Amino acid sequence: MKISAIKYEARQSLKGEWGKVVGLTFLYFILSTVINFSVEVYASGGILNWFNQDYTPPLASILNAIISIILIPLTIAISWFYLDIVREKSPEIPQVFTIYTDARLALKSIGTTIMIGIFTFLWSLLLLIPGIIKGLAYSQTFMILKDHPELSIFEAITESRRRMVGYKWKFFLLNLSFIGWGFLCLLSLGIGFLWLTPYIYTSNATFYHKLIAEKKTL
Template identity: 55%
Template sequence: MNLSISQIKKKAIATLKGKWGIGVALTFIVCLITTIVPTIIEVPLSGGFSEWFNQTETPLIADMVNLLISFLFIPMTVASYWFYLVIARWNDPKISDVFAVYKEWELSLKVIGTSILVGIFTILWSLLLIIPGIIKGISYSQVFFILRDNPQLSALEAITESKIRMKGYKWKYFLMNLSFIGWVFIAIFTLGIGFLWLTPYISAANATFYNELIALQDHEEANPADLES
């Protein structure tokens, strides 16, 4: 069933019923970790709080450490996507599930490697023109959901699979995410507090998009004509 954008968003809201609280809590915790941890590490590397507070440029060593930390945060970020996939499938995830990904070190390394590859490919396409970069970024958008359902795939295989499955769905994906722009402005006007609720909404919608339109391709006979649409 090819759901419309409004149907996807309505279904996302339905799956979030009774789970808004845990979604807001996860958003707050992830935001707190990704903000506080780099700061805690950067302060001593900058020579202390007063030096850090008054600095105009971040020391090179602090930049290098922050880059490393950003890589370490990738599995947590991806596991946050998977958290909403569980919700989209009408199950009850736990916040601890997001951090449990680090117990599976092979999966965590694959996720980091896949993220780096996706970034490199997107940047290379963007060097040609911005629009091709955006289109390719959308083509790669389902990579991590596909890896969740098919952990045996390599990074390149998951990227290729995402490109194949997104044929015929890229425009809908773009318009769906663009439809949240009004809510983004509202969230900004609330000094960012609104993002605590908007992030679960957008994440649930993207997980629903995958679950209803992309994942189902696992169970359907592939029609060559459809793959080229």
């Protein structure tokens, strides 16, 4: 399946869903921004101290790191939201937050993210290129976990690596093809990302649905 066909399928899936996905992107941006701002103000000892400070307090960095970990399940649930759009399941925005109602799944998503980060970092110590290649190989781990929640963290990572054989370059080029749109979004003061982000998410979900999902699990 050509990259142009993947992106076309993504645009077709987004028909009638743009209001919803733009709203979700905006909601996530506001949520993360407000949380990070509130943490920095709190760690600085108040809004006046925050405004006058010359550097970010260590406590703010620590708290922001913790918040980033807490938000991991939400970012994964958002990617699953777009897979449901591709599969015509008409998801609603509130469902992305339900991942926190399943403590085991939320912790599993955090653990998986950490392990992928460690593996990618270790490969990057050899050279940058091996790290990028491994990052591409692990890219489908969370989609596979959505379809096969019974898999362990390491089984899902291994399965992603196996299924991505022969597809890593296509996935890389698919995401690279959005770089021009990214520059245009910067010219729009970032507003364009409200539309570009859902387009990228949906294209990646289409890639998984059309090319990766049907491969048999070992």
